[in-house]
Amino acid sequence: MKRIFLIALCGALGGCSGGDHEDLRQWMADNTKDMRGSVPKLPEVLPYQPVPYDVEGVLDPFKPNKIEPESKYKQAAGKGGAFQPDFEARELRNSLLEKYPIESLKMIGYLNVNNRPMAVIQVDDKVKQIKVGDYIGLDFGMVTQISDKEIELRELIQDSAGDWSERKSSLYLQSKEGSKK
DSSP: OOOHHHHHHHHHHHHHHHOHHHHHHHHHHHHTTOOOOOOOOOOOOOOOOOOOOOOOTOTTTTSSSHOOOOHHHHHTTTTTTTTOHHHHHHHHHOGGGGOOOGGGGGGEEEEEETEEEEEEEEETTEEEEEETTOTTTTTTTTEEEEEESSEEEEEEEEESSSSSSEEEEEEBOOTTTTOOO
């Protein structure tokens, strides 16, 4: 039974392969007789003209003083812009809260003493009170306003060119809810 089926299948396939498809070949020949392959001409190549690179008056981006800020002692010479901080005053203040970055400080309370707002700040295991005009953080952050929910600061930051600029930031009251202590 299987042999008969196999012989019938081979006969059917043999019948399909017959014929040279002469009509298809004739149609292809008729439609392609006028076609010619053409490649467009290449554009004219102009000779190389070098462009002069004039670097007079342009800052060198690879100088170390452009990449890294100058030290605090060199900046006392007058460079740095209008917002240059007073490094000597910072050394004289020697405040504990100026030795920690803002991110590590937590506002844990608010006080109103003699109609003067004060905030309670925690850093590590120490707690300090601050008022408007005090300095906190590594970026010469001066407290400009204290409310029951936040402390607003004016910080002085230095860019890679050595120029100082102001930045406003806030330190928000940390709630005890949600903490696992």
